[in-house]
Amino acid sequence: MKWLSLLLVPIVFVLSFCGRYSKMEVEAKNYVDSLTSVVEPIYKAANLAYWNATATGKQKYYDEYSRYELEIKKIFSSRKDFARIKSFKEDRRIKDPVLRRVFEVLYNDFLLNQADTTFLRRITELSTRVEKKFNTFRGEIDGKKVSMNEVKRILRTSNDTELRRKAWVASKQVGEVVVDDLLELVRLRNELACSLGFPDYHTLKLYVQEFKPEELDGLFDRLEEVTREPFVRIKAEIDSILAARFGVEEEELRPYHYSDPFFQEAPNIYTISLDRYYKDANVAELVSDFYKSMGIDVQPIIERSDLYEREGKYPHAYCTNIDRKGDIRVMVNLKPTEQWVETMLHELGHAIYEVYIDPTLPFFLRDPAHSFTTEAVAMFFGRLSKNPEWMREMLNLSEQETEKIRSVVEKTLTMEQLIFARWAQVMYRFEKALYKDPDADLNELWWDLVEKYQKVRRIDGRDKPDWATKIHICSYPVYYHNYMLGELLASQFLFTIMEEEGVDKIKDLRFAGNIKMGKYFVNRVFRPGKKYRWDRLVEYATGESLNPEYFVKQFCR
Numbered sequence: 001m002k003w004l005s006l007l008l009v010p011i012v013f014v015l016s017f018c019g020r021y022s023k024m025e026v027e028a029k030n031y032v033d034s035l036t037s038v039v040e041p042i043y044k045a046a047n048l049a050y051w052n053a054t055a056t057g058k059q060k061y062y063d064e065y066s067r068y069e070l071e072i073k074k075i076f077s078s079r080k081d082f083a084r085i086k087s088f089k090e091d092r093r094i095k096d097p098v099l100r101r102v103f104e105v106l107y108n109d110f111l112l113n114q115a116d117t118t119f120l121r122r123i124t125e126l127s128t129r130v131e132k133k134f135n136t137f138r139g140e141i142d143g144k145k146v147s148m149n150e151v152k153r154i155l156r157t158s159n160d161t162e163l164r165r166k167a168w169v170a171s172k173q174v175g176e177v178v179v180d181d182l183l184e185l186v187r188l189r190n191e192l193a194c195s196l197g198f199p200d201y202h203t204l205k206l207y208v209q210e211f212k213p214e215e216l217d218g219l220f221d222r223l224e225e226v227t228r229e230p231f232v233r234i235k236a237e238i239d240s241i242l243a244a245r246f247g248v249e250e251e252e253l254r255p256y257h258y259s260d261p262f263f264q265e266a267p268n269i270y271t272i273s274l275d276r277y278y279k280d281a282n283v284a285e286l287v288s289d290f291y292k293s294m295g296i297d298v299q300p301i302i303e304r305s306d307l308y309e310r311e312g313k314y315p316h317a318y319c320t321n322i323d324r325k326g327d328i329r330v331m332v333n334l335k336p337t338e339q340w341v342e343t344m345l346h347e348l349g350h351a352i353y354e355v356y357i358d359p360t361l362p363f364f365l366r367d368p369a370h371s372f373t374t375e376a377v378a379m380f381f382g383r384l385s386k387n388p389e390w391m392r393e394m395l396n397l398s399e400q401e402t403e404k405i406r407s408v409v410e411k412t413l414t415m416e417q418l419i420f421a422r423w424a425q426v427m428y429r430f431e432k433a434l435y436k437d438p439d440a441d442l443n444e445l446w447w448d449l450v451e452k453y454q455k456v457r458r459i460d461g462r463d464k465p466d467w468a469t470k471i472h473i474c475s476y477p478v479y480y481h482n483y484m485l486g487e488l489l490a491s492q493f494l495f496t497i498m499e500e501e502g503v504d505k506i507k508d509l510r511f512a513g514n515i516k517m518g519k520y521f522v523n524r525v526f527r528p529g530k531k532y533r534w535d536r537l538v539e540y541a542t543g544e545s546l547n548p549e550y551f552v553k554q555f556c557r
Contacts (some may be wrong), residue, residue: 009189022094031084032102035075042071044323057312058137063437076113101531102364108208115192123188130181130474135314137177139170146170148315149333156259156268161246168256175468182468186438189477193435202435204487206479209371212481212532216481220428222548223421223484224453230556231286231418235455238415254459259322262294262470263456264423265339266416272408274338274388275396283334285355287344290384290511294518301328301351309333315533316471317343319350324366328537338385345383356526370534371479375486376526380493384511386413393512406507417487417555422493424484425453430467431478442467489538491550493525495540506554 003386021029046068053061088094113120126405129553138145146167154167189201198204206213233437242257243250259267268274277288284302291298304327306313319334330347334340357366367376384390392402426449433445446467447458467473472480494506497517503509511517524541538546 012404021096022093025096025099026278026500028088028091028094028099028103032099032106032362032364035081035106038075038361042068042075046072047320047322049256051306051322051329051331052137053132054318055306056509057132057134057314062132066125069128070117070121070124073113073124074117076110077115077117077120078110079114082107082110082114093394097468098362098365100530101533102362105364105530108210111196112192112204112208115197117413119188119192123185123192125421126181126185126188127474129180130185131336131471133178134174134471136312137174139173141166143172147309149309150202151261151334152259152339155256159245161257164256165254168261171261172464172466172469175465178474179465179468180476183438184436185474190214190435200435202272202432202478209478209482210535212213219548220425220481220484222239224425226548226552227418227421231422231509232455233553234418238267238269242267242324251457253457255456260457262423263450263454266412266419270408270412272405274409274412275336275404277391277397277405278338278341278385279336281341281395283336283341283344286394287366288324288347290345290390291348293513294511296356296518296522298348298352301330301348301355304328305330305332307332307334309335317347319347319354324363326355342382342385343364345384346378347454349378349381352521353526357529358527358531361422361531362528365530367530368544369528369532370532372482372483372485372489373525373534373537375482376489376493377521379486380490383490385415386410386416387511389507389509390511393510414555419454420487421484421555422453422455424480426450427470427472428482428484431454431473432482434467434473435478485546488551489546490550491554492538493521493540493548494554495550 038407041474046065049061049065049068053065085103085106089107091101093370094103122284133397135499137386138147140146142164148171151171157169160198166512177227186201193199193201193204203213206216238258239250239253242253245294246253246257248257255263284307288298288302306329313333314331315333317330319328319330321328328351330351332340332343332346332347334344353368354382357368388402388409391405391409392399393396397405423543426446430446430449433440434442434468443463443465447462450456451458491556494509497520498504498509500520501509501516525537526539528537532540538544
């Protein structure tokens with residue numbers, strides 16, 4: 001997961017005042033230069049504070065981060081500056097397309113902050129408080145605190161149903177700790193959105209992400225339709241195997257019988273465990289070697305990163321660009337498992353995107369084209385941990401061993417994608433409903449959606465805020481749809497590369513050592529940065545608009 005803040009925008013760029021710029025364009029460039037010179041040091045300080053907070057769990061760093069983010073929000077809440085940005089954005093005398101794009105980006109960033117600074121402080125401080133609770137909380141099993149890695153290990157490997165139930169419950173205990181603050185945060189976000197003329201915060205966030213809500217709704221409706229039947233088939237196979245494993249009837253299966261607390265990941269239902277192939281791997285070294293084989297050196301990123309689990313540290317994973325000048329890092333908790341190989345490939349996918357953005361672009365555009373375009377890159381590479389050709393190349397598997405695991409890894413990846421597509425339906429529709437009516441029976445609504453889209457039965461009599469245990473709802477609101485769009489675009493990248501290399505089947509495409517593939521991403525995806533809107537970037541990189549049929553072709557037939 002990439003840590004992003006639309007509020008923490010890029011920094012200063014050096015202006016070159018040439019005769020080709022009009023008087024109005026020179027005035028606009030001067031304004032941007034002045035604004036970013038103020039933002040730059042705060043931006044860097046905020047990112048460092050957040051890094052230190054998630055690395056240590058110490059309150060002083062969370063407080064420091066909150067102060068810096070509030071400073072930036074104060075700058076971006078200026079109504080005078082917002083009016084000026086709006087004027088520049090609409091001024092047809094500004095012909096330079098890069099400069100026009102800068103003001104489009106600035107307009108959306110300022111729009112999110114058009115509120116009283118006292119009000120913004122309430123949102124910032126509350127958000128930081130809730131996030132700290134998430135990051136430092138550890139659930140308990142029989143009075144003993146357990147990490148999320150331990151919870152997932154139990155859910156992946158244990159046949160003890162009672163222990164599994166306790167582990168699942170431990171993963172949900174944070175919900176009751178954060179739910180009141182989280183609901184207050186939702187109401188404050190809605191209040192902000194309404195003050196800006198939007199019906200709720202969900203609609204506002206889609207607007208500043210340059211989406212049309214009706215088009216996104218239509219896309220998710222289409223995905224629901226095309227994934228429903230293949231998901232039902234594969235879910236029936238999963239349930240049959242799990243019921244036999246745990247000695248219960250299929251209708252007795254409950255959330256804790258699956259290998260992930262949210263059933264957003266594929267369970268290991270086959271006799272071949274992919275973890276066995278990675279158990280002796282140095283994950284950081286393995287992934288670094290792969291990217292290097294494509295002509296992309298990630299070792300400097302790894303050396304700046306925080307790689308291993310410890311008490312108080314952020315238990316998940318993210319990538320951050322500290323200063324937009326090359327200080328790019330990942331926060332992970334590596335273990336020698338397939339899941340953490342996937343995660344490291346994923347997070348470094350975000351990182352290399354940031355590294356190769358055209359350094360001559362103004363800093364306001366030195367950012368991925370969109371959240372979901374960087375997710376698409378991360379997902380493209382993350383999928384390789386289950387690619388038999390990649391495993392053969394990177395783990396030195398024999399042809400015989402590769403063929404032995406081929407059907408399993410290909411089916412596992414398909415299962416994983418279908419499971420995630422259905423889970424994304426839950427998140428997208430729940431957040432939309434949450435912001436539409438935060439006073440609804442959200443506990444009931446959550447499980448209604450889980451049962452409808454994921455076909456996972458709720459625990460009888462349970463009435464807990466299980467929805468509030470998903471950190472994205474707090475810290476990355478109205479973001480989850482970008483993961484699903486990223487999966488769609490990852491498949492579109494794949495088929496674009498196959499076509500350009502004259503390859504008909506995925507198994508015939510080489511990944512390790514493929515310098516041409518590395519250059520494709522660097523030149524066609526990374527380098528443009530935020531110079532283009534997401535829809536133009538997709539067309540530039542693939543030759544057509546975002547098309548879900550590539551995902552369907554890869555995983556739904």
